[in-house]
Amino acid sequence: MSFREIFCQDKPIALLAQAFALDRVAHATIFSGMEGVGKFKTASEWARLLLCHEPRAPAVQGPNESCGRCASCCAWEGGTHPDFHHVYKELRQFTADGKGKPAPVDLPIDVIREFLIERVASRPTLSARKIFVVDEAEKLNTSSQNALLKVLEEPPGYCCIILLCTRLEKLLPTIKSRTQVVRFGPIDEARVVDHLRRKGLEDFKALFFARLAQGSLGLADQWGALEAAEGRLYDTKRRIVAGMARLQLADTLDFAGQLLDDAKALSESWAGLGGLTSRADLNRRSQKTIVRILVSSLDDVMKLPLGLDRRPVNADQWDCIEALACRIGPEQAAARIVDGYESMQWIEAGVNDRLNLERLLLKIVKGM
Ligand SMILES: [Zn+2]
Known part of the structure; x- marks a missing residue:
């Protein structure tokens, strides 16, 4: 994976590349945009770059890329990087009180407390930074947001929090004012159609699902996978x-x-x-x-x-x-x-x- 493989998100990637080049990486960023337009993929590439020990200079044009060889990149490839934390609502079952509870609708405070706040406090062990990617930030309930706010008010220098959000209006103004917002637009219809064709869908089906998805490659991909499997x-x-x-x-x-x-x-x-x-x-x-x-x-x-x-x-x-x-x-x-x-x-x-x-x-x- 590389930034080059992320479709139609040149603007947000250019913004991140510039921040990296100027050494002005924000401690808290919101990746805002509809479901399935590459926010998580971009956050992953961004995290890998921020954690890398020897980032490579950009090609003729484009962002720096992680080296793929250092100890950080190797840990990343193995899925065991100690300084990367993916925070999502289903982690509740691994919290102190969450065992056996059904999957939550919102992002509960237990998850934020145990998987973010408590872990922000300790220094990174392998890289210079510690990255937290929070999925479905629009589902953070008020107590979770207030808890998160305390970290955003005084984040440690090594800390980098990325909130992935489909509905910016769901976040408190105090959260938004302390974060840099990076906006992700919809994916071009032609790209989505092409992706679905490659999955084996006939042209008329690819066109229908692409238009139904309204620029969300992720949604089109979910529907396309189902159609390709069962029709x-x-x-x-x-x-x-x-x-x-x-x-x-x-x-x-x-x-x-x-x-x-x-x-x-x-x-x-x-x-x-x-x-x-x-x-x-x-x-x-x-x-x-x-x-x-x-x-x-x-x-x-x-x-x-x-x-x-x-x-x-x-x-x-x-x-x-x-x-x-x-x-x-x-x-x-x-x-x-x-x-x-x-x-x-x-x-x-x-x-x-x-x-x-x-x-x-x-x-x-x-x-x-
Ligand atoms: Zn590296």
């Missing part, structure tokens, strides 16, 4: 979009039930692919995928007056989008898209899945 997600989406086009008030609860079954099946399939993601997270991911597909059909309706030039997500089911547009106007569609995003936040917050979905569908059907 069912795309069929599910076709059924959902067709169902939206003929949705009636009397069928709403049945439709919600069918969508929940679809989400369950997706979750099972993802679990079958392996990986470290908890079952609760896979359930949330599946439900959000279903809601995203619903929202994509409304999004196409909203843009329909602008024609096919606006790159509709469901160009492959244009007849359904036109049928849906006869039943819901662009303004109503826009309002229901907002409801859809709210519903996705509730999925993250662990609200009852059936109630959440039924409420969303009822709002959509009443807007027809």
